[in-house]
Amino acid sequence: xxxxxxxxxxxxxxxxxxxxxxxxxxxxxxxxxxxxxxxxxxxxxxxxxxxxxxxxxxxxxxxxxxxxxxxxxxxxxxxxxxxxxxxxxxxxxxxxxxxxxxxxxxxxxxxxxxxxxxxxxxxxxxxxxxxxxxxxxxxxxxxxxxxxxxxxxxxxxxxxxxxxxxxxxxxxxxxxxxxxxxxxxxxxxxxxxxxxxxxxxxxxxxxxxxxxxxxxxxxxxxxxxxxxxxxxxxxxxxxxxxxxxxxxxxxxxxxxxxxxxxxxxxxx
Amino acid sequence: xxxxxxxxxxxxxxxxxxxxxxxxxxxxxxxxxxxxxxxxxxxxxxxxxxxxxxxxxxxxxxxxxxxxxxxxxxxxxxxxxxxxxxxxxxxxxxxxxxxxxxxxxxxxxxxxxxxxxxxxxxxxxxxxxxxxxxxxxxxxxxxxxxxxxxxxxxxxxxxxxxxxxxxxxxxxxxxxxxxxxxxxxxxxxxxxxxxxxxxxxxxxxxxxxxxxxxxxxxxxxxxxxxxxxxxxxxxxxxxxxxxxxxxxxxxxxxxxxxxxxxxxxxxxxxxxxxxxxxxxxxxxxxxxxxx
Numbered sequence: 001x002x003x004x005x006x007x008x009x010x011x012x013x014x015x016x017x018x019x020x021x022x023x024x025x026x027x028x029x030x031x032x033x034x035x036x037x038x039x040x041x042x043x044x045x046x047x048x049x050x051x052x053x054x055x056x057x058x059x060x061x062x063x064x065x066x067x068x069x070x071x072x073x074x075x076x077x078x079x080x081x082x083x084x085x086x087x088x089x090x091x092x093x094x095x096x097x098x099x100x101x102x103x104x105x106x107x108x109x110x111x112x113x114x115x116x117x118x119x120x121x122x123x124x125x126x127x128x129x130x131x132x133x134x135x136x137x138x139x140x141x142x143x144x145x146x147x148x149x150x151x152x153x154x155x156x157x158x159x160x161x162x163x164x165x166x167x168x169x170x171x172x173x174x175x176x177x178x179x180x181x182x183x184x185x186x187x188x189x190x191x192x193x194x195x196x197x198x199x200x201x202x203x204x205x206x207x208x209x210x211x212x213x214x215x216x217x218x219x220x221x222x223x224x225x226x227x228x229x230x231x232x233x234x235x236x237x238x239x240x241x242x243x244x245x246x247x248x249x250x251x252x253x254x255x256x257x258x259x260x261x262x263x264x265x266x267x268x
Numbered sequence: 269x270x271x272x273x274x275x276x277x278x279x280x281x282x283x284x285x286x287x288x289x290x291x292x293x294x295x296x297x298x299x300x301x302x303x304x305x306x307x308x309x310x311x312x313x314x315x316x317x318x319x320x321x322x323x324x325x326x327x328x329x330x331x332x333x334x335x336x337x338x339x340x341x342x343x344x345x346x347x348x349x350x351x352x353x354x355x356x357x358x359x360x361x362x363x364x365x366x367x368x369x370x371x372x373x374x375x376x377x378x379x380x381x382x383x384x385x386x387x388x389x390x391x392x393x394x395x396x397x398x399x400x401x402x403x404x405x406x407x408x409x410x411x412x413x414x415x416x417x418x419x420x421x422x423x424x425x426x427x428x429x430x431x432x433x434x435x436x437x438x439x440x441x442x443x444x445x446x447x448x449x450x451x452x453x454x455x456x457x458x459x460x461x462x463x464x465x466x467x468x469x470x471x472x473x474x475x476x477x478x479x480x481x482x483x484x485x486x487x488x489x490x491x492x493x494x495x496x497x498x499x500x501x502x503x504x505x506x507x508x509x510x511x512x513x514x515x516x517x518x519x520x521x522x523x524x525x526x527x528x529x530x531x532x533x534x535x536x537x538x539x540x541x542x543x544x545x546x547x548x549x550x551x552x553x554x555x556x557x558x559x
Contacts, residue, residue, distance in 0.1 A: 005466075009360050009363070009366065010368075012356075012360065013357070013360055013361070013368075013372045013376075016357060016372070016375075016376055017371070017372055017375035017376060019434065020375045020376050020378060020379055020434070020438065021375050021378065023379070023382075023387065023390045023391070023394065023434070024378065026390060026393075026394060026400060027386075027390055030393070038393060039393065039396050039398055039399060040398045040399075040403075041396075041398060041399050041400035041401075041402065041403035041404075043400055043403075083286065083287040083290065084287060086283045086284070086286075086287060087283065087284045087287035087288065089283060090279075090280050090281075090282070090283025090284040091280075091283075091284055093280070094277060094279055094280025094281075094283065095280065096277040096280060098277070098281075099277070099280055099281065099284055102284065102288055103284075106288060106291050109291055109295035109296065110491075111491070111544055111545065111548060112295055112299055112541065112544075113491075113494060113495045113516070113537065113540040113541060113544060114495060114516075115495060115497070115515070115516040115519045115520070115537045115540055116298075116299060116302050116534075116537035116538065116540060116541050117294075117295060117298035117299055117302060117537075118298075118519075118520075118523070118537075119298075119301075119302060119305065119519075119523055119530045119533055119534055119537070120297070120298035120299075120301035120302055120305065120534075121294065121298050122523075123301070123530075124297075124298070124301075139290075139294065140294040142290065143287045143290040143291050143294075144291075145291060145295075148287060173279045177283070198381065201383070202382075202383035202384060202385070204383075204384060204385050204497075204498045205497050205498065205516075205520070209520075209524065219383075220383050220384075220385040220386070223383075223385050223386060223389060224385050224389075224501070224502055227389045227392065227502060228502070228505065234393050237389060237393075238393075241386040241389060241390065244383050244385075244386050245381070245382055245383065245386055248381040248382070248383070249378075249381055251381075252378075252381045256374070260377075260442055260446075
């Protein structure tokens with residue numbers, strides 16, 4: 001009876017893992033096959049890989065899209081870390097009734113659906129003449145209530161005695177933050193960086209609206225437009241999907257521990 | 269010590285002022301603008317005040333009602349399936365003697381690192397008429413001829429639900445798993461001694477202990493499903509015949525695909541705001557009374 005339970009458990013988990021991993025295997029074999037083979041459901045390695053790569057680079061400016069995505073994701077992540085950690089630290093360490101109220105108000109923005117704010121955002125950036133620029137993609141996403149909340153939650157476990165010790169040593173309040181808080185909270189920053197990078201790297205709707213000209217497009221936009229053409233070439237799409245996925249997979253495997261901890265930190 | 273920190277409130281404001289101002293500018297200001305817009309109508313930049321006109325139009329707009337129906341359908345079917353599946357998997361992975369735990373956890377979590385656009389297109393190709401999914405079913409003699417999954421209104425919705433479940437189950441599972449690891453094992457030992465079955469322990473101990481986390485994941489999943497856009501656009505583009513279109517896609521179409529009508533699009537977007545608010549209050553009422 002006990003063995004039966006264990007077999008049942010493993011069977012269930014093996015099926016679940018198989019379903020989870022299958023699309024990855026599908027995309028990896030897919031990039032080596034021609035579009036017609038992929039659409040016919042061929043699930044084995046072919047010899048079309050280089051051909052697909054060459055065709056992809058002829059069809060779309062993937063290098064530019066990669067650079068655009070990379071610049072947007074990196075700059076957004078840096079700004080998010082600076083601004084949201086300052087806010088999370090400020091709201092927790094120097095909390096007053098006033099800042100608590102402001103924090104509560106900011107949290108409301110987590111409930112606002114993006115669709116409800118995208119038109120005014122579009123108009124705002126159009127008035128500023130910033131549409132079709134990386135700046136338009138970076139600005140609205142660099143401070144999120146979620147990330148402020150994330151840093152605030154993690155600051156709760158930050159040892160305050162360190163701040164006292166720093167004050168005794170004559171550091172001013174800004175230096176306490178930059179010289180004591182930031183180095184102590186490295187793991188929190190790492191987790192926040194991964195989450196933010198991934199969110200920005202994979203972002204679709206706002207870049208779709210804000211970026212119009214081909215040379216400004218990010219990878220998800222390129223992948224989407226390749227796939228929405230009348231007669232999509234799945235061979236080159238698979239290569240494009242792989243290129244889009246590799247950075248996040250690498251980050252995940254390198255920093256798996258921080259990534260998982262980071263997600264948990266937000267609900268502690 | 270706390271009191272001493274409170275004296276320096278001016279410093280606190282300096283830390284929070286700029287980030288807060290940015291959220292007010294890029295979230296709250298557009299929210300208010302949207303609300304004002306929702307009383308205007310017109311094409312492109314020429315618009316005029318129509319009072320509640322857009323709001324009355326909403327309830328007789330078949331496309332809106334269809335998008336609303338689809339969105340709520342995804343919500344009602346997909347969110348419970350995903351949360352229960354996540355809970356069951358987390359529960360299995362939490363058993364101390366399980367082998368290959370690390371492999372299962374990584375495998376089931378891996379979908380969460382894919383871009384929404386990318387995995388949508390993978391699913392689109394897998395569910396093509398001659399695609400791998402039909403091939404497998406044909407080989408297993410479950411079906412006799414290929415099914416046009418994405419061209420059938422019902423199956424197209426099923427594919428979208430499958431796709432979202434694939435992408436997000438592992439995400440919820442991680443939250444549950446960590447919460448389960450914080451439950452004291454002696455609670456289960458005591459229950460075992462009292463003769464409670466494993467299933468009984470899961471229902472009577474694990475789930476009540478996890479209530480706050482379940483509430484959290486229910487709220488974020490509900491929020492995410494109500495904003496569903498990337499998947500539908502990239503798997504079916506709302507088709508066949510608008511049968512998979514979501515409210516977010518309808519708002520996008522009203523603003524950027526059809527002749528732009530920002531005013532009416534803003535009105536439709538407030539429909540989501542209202543639903544999000546109502547559901548959040550409901551979920552907090554149902555799930556949070558004892559917190």
